[in-house]
Amino acid sequence: MIELIRLALAEDLGERGDVTATATVPAGATTTASFVAREAGVVAGLGVLAAVCAEVDPSLLCTASVGDGARVRAGECLASVAGPTRALLVAERTALNFLTHLSGVATAAARYCEVVAGTWCTVRDTRKTLPGLRALQKAAVAAGGAANHRMGLYDGLLVKDNHAVAAGGVARATAAALSGAGDLEVQVEVDDLGELDAALQAGATCVLLDNFGLEDLRAAVDRCRPRGVFTEASGGVTLQTVRAIAETGVEAVAVGALTHSVQALDIGLDFEEVA
Incomplete structure (x- = not known):
């Protein structure tokens, strides 16, 4: 600092x-x-x-x-x-x-946090922070009552779309990440229900549902909850949309706007x- x-x-x-x-x-x-x-x-x-x-x-x-x-x-x-x-x-x-x-x-x-109160959904930040200010911004997020996601590339694995492309698909990327994670958490980003199924079949225990519609979010929660898989929604979340997203049953929602704008x-x- x-x-x-x-x-x-x-x-x-x-x-x-x-x-x-x-x-x-x-x-x-x-x-x-x-x-x-x-x-x-x-x-x-x-x-x-x-x-x-x-x-x-x-x-x-x-x-x-x-x-x-x-x-x-x-x-x-x-x-x-x-x-x-x-x-x-x-x-x-x-x-x-x-x-x-x-x-x-x-x-x-x-x-x-006020908007999603009563839904059991946690508001979390992202790595979309201003250069050099990440630690301070994440501390401010916590001061406001929301939760921190990983601090950087070193304290958790998040398999995103480009990782999946480079690895030959969501299933392969998920399996490789789980194999090499050691004691770190692995979260897998998926863009649709088909990719979700591939990630689940590969053993994913934490998924990031990116730009899902509300109906697909509910379907994803229905598939993940019986398996004990953690669900988080992301993608263009605003104060106007976050309540409806939280009410689908996801356990967390990622809000880049907390820090980037x-x-x-x-x-x-x-x-x-x-x-």
């Missing part, structure tokens, strides 16, 4: 630093300020906020008023910070970029006292 913060600060400061703050703010000025939610949502990224402030200037004292996962109202203080004014102005945008984005992820996760939560920094 520190390397990511340093990269973000470096691209903001360039070689000349904050020329506006240097020109307009006395060197010895100090400020007390608050990070305030402009709209209701779920907070995530407060640890990153504190780390940004510490990286800019260790004398910037950041105190959280809530914790990650907290549901906040518009106008609610998320954290306060006190210290050198110039340093705070340097930290402001980088801190807000992380905080608003990660809180947006957490808020989206919470909304999806989420709307930031509106948060601002309000100066309260300058000395």
